[in-house]
Amino acid sequence: MPTAQQGYHRRRALPTPSRDQPRRDRHKNDHGGGDTARSSHCGAPPDKTVATPVYTATSFLYTGSTPVQTGVSPDTIEAKRAAVIRGKVLDTDNLPLPGVTITILNHPEYGQTITRPDGMFDMAVNGGGYLTVNYSKRAYLPAQRQVNVPWQDYVTAPDVALVQLDTAVTIINLTSPLTIQVARGALKRTATGPGGQLCSSPGNPG
Numbered sequence: 001m002p003t004a005q006q007g008y009h010r011r012r013a014l015p016t017p018s019r020d021q022p023r024r025d026r027h028k029n030d031h032g033g034g035d036t037a038r039s040s041h042c043g044a045p046p047d048k049t050v051a052t053p054v055y056t057a058t059s060f061l062y063t064g065s066t067p068v069q070t071g072v073s074p075d076t077i078e079a080k081r082a083a084v085i086r087g088k089v090l091d092t093d094n095l096p097l098p099g100v101t102i103t104i105l106n107h108p109e110y111g112q113t114i115t116r117p118d119g120m121f122d123m124a125v126n127g128g129g130y131l132t133v134n135y136s137k138r139a140y141l142p143a144q145r146q147v148n149v150p151w152q153d154y155v156t157a158p159d160v161a162l163v164q165l166d167t168a169v170t171i172i173n174l175t176s177p178l179t180i181q182v183a184r185g186a187l188k189r190t191a192t193g194p195g196g197q198l199c200s201s202p203g204n205p206g
Contacts, residue, residue: 054152055082061124062111069123071111076126083127083149087157088119089135096120097137097162105132105144127151139165 055077061084062072089100096119104110104125115121125131127149135143140162147157168186 053079053082054084054154055079058082058084058122058124061113061122069111069113071108072124073109073111076109077124078126081126081128081151083125083151084154085123085125085131085133085147085149085157086154087121087133087145088159089115089121090119090159090161092161092163094161097140100135100137100140100162103134103136105134107131125149127153127155133157135160135162137162141165 059077061067062069062077087102089097091097096115096117098115098117098119100115100119100121101112102115102121102123103112104123107125110123110125113121113123123133128151130146130148133145133147135145141164143160143162145157145160147155149155166185168184170183170185172181172183
């Protein structure tokens, strides 16, 4: 059985790597990772200090096989002016209202988009001034909001609450000799107090 001294000499007798056969740890990178030869084949990590242009980040809204913004004319969105209008649509109970059609007044080239189940929408446009956003949904009164849209940015439009049309209709005769005519809508229960209260909402003129 070899002595400790003999074992020491045996370990010292092991061959050392030559210059043509470098040690494995010479291939390690500075952070203790894989060898440098292997690391050199990996792609460079993305530069997180460089922001993705709005045009590139949002083109999926109106391109591809299933865009959420439809009817956008070709080459409408300019790379240097690209912007996005974001917003939320609610009902009179302050609940999200899906299925609302969003368009831009006097700009049919931007097409249209539809609010999602959470009532939110995103619409790509060209920035550089004020745009008027149209909100429309069947059986609801339409609405509009004006938004100042800058270049290369995202802007949030004010929340909009659409009012549902009343099912009760009162006909107003404008040629009637009566001095007073009353347009009365359906009764609506609100939750402003214990048990709520009944109130009358405006009806549709007929």
